Amino acid sequence: MSFKNHDRQKFIIDTANAFTNRKISKRDFLRNMGMAGIGMSAFATGLLGGTRPFKGNMAHAASHGGTPEDVANFLREAGKPFAGTTIRYTSEATPPTVVLNQLKSEFTELTGINVEIEIVPLEQVLAKATQDVQGELGTYDIYYLDQAWTATFSRDTIDPRELYESKPDLAMPGFDFDDFSETLVEGISLYDNKWIGLPFDIPIFTLMYRKDILEKHGIAVPKTYDEFTSAVELITAAEKENGIFGTGLQAKSGHYSLECDWSQAVWGHGGSIFGADKKFSGNDSAGVEGLEWYMRMLKNAPANSVASTWDGQWQMGASGQVAMIQSWAEFFPGWNADDSEVKGLWEMTKPLEGPATLRSRDMAGFGEIPNWGHQGGSSIALSRYSKNQDAAWLFLQWACSKDIMTRCTLAGGFAPMRNSSYVDPRIVERKTRVGSGTTRHLDTVKWTIDNAIASEPDVAIWAGVANNEIPTELGKLVTGQDYNGNAQACMDKIAELVDQKVEEADLL
Amino acid sequence: MAEAQINHQDGRGGRKLLALPQWLTSEHPLPWLFPATAMLIIFGIYPVLYSLWLSFFKRNPATRVEKFDPSWNWSKLIADDRVWDAVVVTLTYTSVALIIQLVLGMLIALLLDSDRRGFGVLRALMTLPLVVPPAVTGMMFLLMYDGSFGVISHVLYDLGILSPNAPLLANGSTALLSVIIVDVWQWTPFMVLIMLAGLRALPKDPFEAAAIDGATDVQAFFRLTLPMMSKIIALAVLIRGIDLFRIYDYVKVMTDSGPGTATETLTAYTGTVYFKSADFPYASTVAIFTLLTVLVVANVFIKIFRVRF
Known part of the structure; x- marks a missing residue:
């Protein structure tokens, strides 16, 4: 028996549900799991966390294939001196990277430049990039840089605008830097007035809900945290017996996903991570209120939330376990795919706003932008230590060109980086579609990017504390290992740890 | 080039067969020790000394500048709660896993210590878990522990031992034990092998004499087997104990140290x-501290139990 990825996941979930409900025997359960390849499969790797749940449709990318002629001619000429060169790029399995990995042969055919894309979990990307820059090794020509690492790696990359100016022979015609969404550039790629790379990926928090469940209980689509809380608690109370919870979370202890959930909760309750004095401010009243709200939501989420990262949270939505999720907008296309069990049931709306008032940017520290929609975007950047800089620069331009970025969106359904993509006829055409390849959520995503984008602090220690101290202490709280449910005590401890790091780095 | 001649001794005065460099026929120990010594220095001593050297630097994560400050990381280590929590977790993990593996290993070895037909196959089958890479073992158990569809979790739900509201690996009170069970599954066969080798090497005479004197099997085990096996047991505990002390694979794959810092x-x-955190000097300090702890614990053990190699 052969399974496509989604079919297999659905099969596993159905089997598990059947076993839980005693509809099949243990023997059948084990046999079905064996048929699904449980044990040493890629699915098992996915359960390790850190794998982004991508439900792409490569056929769409291929069907719109073909680099525009002017760009193709440029690449043929500019790439000649570098034919046979191999460039290396390491990345998380982000939707655009996965699509790019499929499309890269087009670039190789035009230029003769080979591209090796190493796809590993996010924390390994960080470890590899850190090692590379520490030794100035140039093992990787291109880095995938999460927005939380912008400040950490800013000195290790080359500003693409400078390169475009200084190497006219290698400048792609019509590349158009101004076409990148300004708020995205600021939130993802800009540090100290330097573009550390090109915006490449923009997962952003929006509110997604099951319209059938909301309609069943006569609940209006929540707009504020208070409305959301009431709706979540009502649904959990009514549907828990049926295995459906009000919401689902990505609260895995020690993982960056928990930090993302937490920072969204803090901003949503009028707080910020740092104050203007560059001291940690998550332990002020607004921050603690945000965390207490999050703990309340945990009681209305599947128990596995505390063991889940974003892939687990996506699974909750795909398997019909939850009614509402405020999380990464890129979950949406997968839930709406033709072969999805919940196709057409999920809708998307703007992230929750208020009743708290947002903290202003000048009251936050280290370039943090408090807002309603947490963004987890990334850039792809040219390594200062690369030994194949020119070849890598050509690839970078091709990967972030208008056509390729639009085709990546068509294949994956995630949000484009370029303004032109949103009005591209191929994207607009699908705004009414329900099913695979839908772009009906992109207007909401665009609105969130333009009006409600929130960004974590730009500070060199952030990659460390966002992946270690903060999610580890939060993990102790949410799993009951420490703090006895006291959010204030947990936040005070985090404040102590983070302030110490800031001081040690002479950042005050 | 100086060459040495090797003569074939055929009893008829000798005939030159090979001409080898003189150092290859040297009776001086240096050429023979050199390869192993070089390997030891490059892959053992140098990394340890480099780590020690690195531990004397304070790294600024913002500027990446490393400044010589010999006491910085060591003071930080002493004041770091997570280090001491990790010491407790490591010692708990090591001691619990070791005791279970030792007892189970001895019991299974006693059962398999037979020349009857089929026992050879059983002994071979026992070693199967050892050939599975630890990371893969961790992934297998991760699935079996899964709160939604894991076989082990569901059996425990059915038995009323576990609540679906507290997934095994996301619960501070069950996570460590769950990881230890995986270690026991994989490494008990190693103990069995060592114990079996020891049991099968024991002389038969004392047991025959004890049987003639009317000793029971239990008496023979406690009065003869255990005392005669003591050196083997001590060695097995030492090897396995050091191995357990540096456990990483299962923890990384299954819990990533969580929940919180429970594992x-x-x-x-x-x-x-x-x-x-990319704090390389501090990571080196913790690594050196781990090495020192292992050395101290192992040497105390060697002293107390008079382990001889």
Whole structure:
């Protein structure tokens, strides 16, 4: 028996549900799991966390294939001196990277430049990039840089605008830097007035809900945290017996996903991570209120939330376990795919706003932008230590060109980086579609990017504390290992740890 | 080039067969010790000394400048709660896993210590878990522990031992034990092998004499087998104990030190400091501290139990 990825996941979930409900025997359960390849499969790797749940449709990318002629001619000429060169790029399995990995042969055919894309979990990307820059090794020509690492790696990359100016022979015609969404550039790629790379990926928090469940209980689509809380608690109370919870979370202890959930909760309750004095401010009243709200939501989420990262949270939505999720907008296309069990049931709306008032940017520290929609975007950047800089620069331009970025969106359904993509006829055409390849959520995503984008602090220690101290202490709280449910005590401890790091780095 | 001649001794005065460089026929120990010594220096001593040297630097994560400050990381280590929590977790993990593996290993070895037909196959089958890479073992159990569809979790739900509201690996009170069980599954066969080798090497005479004197099997075990096996047991405990002390694979794959720091061992914490915080000097300090702890514990053990190699 052969399974496509989604079919297999659905099969596993159905089997598990059947076993839980005693509809099949243990023997059948084990046999079905064996048929699904449980044990040493890629699915098992996915359960390790850190794998982004991508439900792409490569056929769409291929069907719109073909680099525009002017760009193709440029690449043929500019790439000649570098034919046979191999460039290396390491990345998380982000939707655009996965699509790019499929499309890269087009670039190789035009230029003769080979591209090796190493796809590993996010924390390994960080470890590899850190090692590379520490030794100035140039093992990787291109880095995938999460927005939380912008400040950490800013000195290790080359500003693409400078390169475009200084190497006219290698400048792609019509590349158009101004076409990148300004708020995205600021939130993802800009540090100290330097573009550390090109915006490449923009997962952003929006509110997604099951319209059938909301309609069943006569609940209006929540707009504020208070409305959301009431709706979540009502649904959990009514549907828990049926295995459906009000919401689902990505609260895995020690993982960056928990930090993302937490920072969204803090901003949503009028707080910020740092104050203007560059001291940690998550332990002020607004921050603690945000965390207490999050703990309340945990009681209305599947128990596995505390063991889940974003892939687990996506699974909750795909398997019909939850009614509402405020999380990464890129979950949406997968839930709406033709072969999805919940196709057409999920809708998307703007992230929750208020009743708290947002903290202003000048009251936050280290370039943090408090807002309603947490963004987890990334850039792809040219390594200062690369030994194949020119070849890598050509690839970078091709990967972030208008056509390729639009085709990546068509294949994956995630949000484009370029303004032109949103009005591209191929994207607009699908705004009414329900099913695979839908772009009906992109207007909401665009609105969130333009009006409600929130960004974590730009500070060199952030990659460390966002992946270690903060999610580890939060993990102790949410799993009951420490703090006895006291959010204030947990936040005070985090404040102590983070302030110490800031001081040690002479950042005050 | 100086060459040495090797003569074939055929009893008829000798005939030159090979001409080898003189150093290859040297009776001086240096050429023979050199390869192993070089390997030891490059892959053992140098990394340890470099780590020690690195531990004397204070790293600024913002500027990446490393400043010589010999006491910085060591003071930080003493004041770091996570290090001491990790020491407790490591010692708990090591001692619990070791006791279970030792007792189970001895019991299974006693059962398999037979020349009857089929026991050879059983002994071979026992070693199967050892050939599975630890990371793969961790992934297998991760699935079996899964709160939604894991076989082990569901059996425990059915038995009323576990609540679906507290997934095994996301619960501070069950996570460590769950990881230890995986270690026991994989490494008990190693203990069995060592114990079996020891049991099968025991002389038969004392047991025959004891049987003639009317000793029961239990008496023979406690009065003869255990005392005669003591050196083997001590060696097995030492080897396995050191191995357990540096546990990393299962923790990384299954819990990533969580929930919170409930399964954070010293090596796991070293990895976190190194890979997540990129504080290389402090990670080296924790690693050196781990090494020193192992050395102290192992040497105390060797002294007490008079282990001889």
